[in-house]
Amino acid sequence: MSNAAQYSFVHRLRVRWSEVDAQQVVFNGHYLTYLDVAISEYWRVIGLPYPEGLQHVSGDLYMRANSLQYHAPARLDDWLDVGIRCDKVGNSSITIGWGIWAQGRLLVTGEAVYVFTDLATRQPVSVPQSLRDQISAHASERPVHQVRAGSWSEVGEAARAVRLAVFVGEQGIPESEEWDDDDAGAVHVVATNLAGLPLATGRLIYLGQAPGTAKVGRMAVLRSSRGVGLGQLMLESLIGEARQRQISMLALHAQVSAEGFYARLGFIPEGPMFDEVGIPHQRMVLSL
Structure with a gap:
């Protein structure tokens, strides 16, 4: 079973009242919002603040696919640790593995695939070397x-x-x-x-x-x-x-x-x- 230590970046947030459904657990769709919050912090930490970091290399990232598996529910006031890691950088795609834990209890695991696109044409293009370098430096704990x-x-x-x-x-x-x-x-x-x-x-x-x-x-x-x-x-x-x-x-x-x-x-x-x-x-x- 995976744990947060296997991820190069972990962002912590707290479950709010508005995110709990009638069953008194977090509504399933909110986990993608938690991912979105954490991935924004990940880009910031690795030296690619959004959107300036991508605009600097004339590009943007579009979501291509997202899959997730639920293991246990989160509840009001749980502190969630959202783990993020880059599993693969392809030609134009970036695959992010992620997971969420509450007090060490695994809640959700997933995989998100983003496509790097040209700002002018909105078409997929190769991931720039400079972006690959930022991801690699952070993953290997080198300065970003x-x-x-x-x-x-x-x-x-x-x-x-x-x-x-x-x-x-x-x-x-x-x-x-x-x-x-x-x-x-x-x-x-x-x-x-x-x-x-x-x-x-x-x-x-x-x-x-x-x-x-x-x-x-x-x-x-x-x-x-x-x-x-x-x-x-x-x-x-x-x-x-x-x-x-x-x-x-x-x-x-x-x-x-x-x-x-x-x-x-x-x-x-x-x-x-x-x-x-x-x-x-x-x-x-x-x-x-």
């Missing part, structure tokens, strides 16, 4: 993201794409207020997937600062890639860049909604909250 550090001329195009999406598109900051002279002298870090899709960024301003000090700023992660550790990866990369430059004190202006994130990585608040581009901020510092 890569980090680059450099000047604005070296990595600015990728950093710009993320900042436009997050600060201008999502948060509504006027684009005229997003770009400043500090970009030219800062060191920037960018996280991409293995195909080069920009997912996160941040910058370190050290020129023109007091000796031994620097500022972290413009930390941003695409909405579709949040929750997989990219923010921490960016901040740790910037801290590493600071240490290489013998920086002993880092400061940043954290959006108040992200203050807890920076606190978990050792930054402490300093001074009162203040407004910056219409958003509440808190100055925070870290001694290196």
